[in-house]
Amino acid sequence: MRKHYKGDDPDAIHEAAQRVEVPLSDFMVRLMAEELPFVDSKGRGRIYEILREYDGPVISSQEELPQEIRSIIDL
Numbered sequence: 001m002r003k004h005y006k007g008d009d010p011d012a013i014h015e016a017a018q019r020v021e022v023p024l025s026d027f028m029v030r031l032m033a034e035e036l037p038f039v040d041s042k043g044r045g046r047i048y049e050i051l052r053e054y055d056g057p058v059i060s061s062q063e064e065l066p067q068e069i070r071s072i073i074d075l
Helices: 026-038 041-053 067-072
Strands: none
Touching: 026 041, 041 067
């Protein structure tokens, strides 16, 4: 059973993260939400474009992010 509480638990479920249509796990949605405010508008637009075009398994770790996204957010 999945946990339903806040914090840094990568297995926790957050209602807002469940309402987006991106190929990211709940944890990665929360991580990206924390990082995106530090990215300029051009970089954010490119990240959104990459995620829309992404055709692969759900991304559940930073290492699984496409290289271009990792470069944009400086991971």
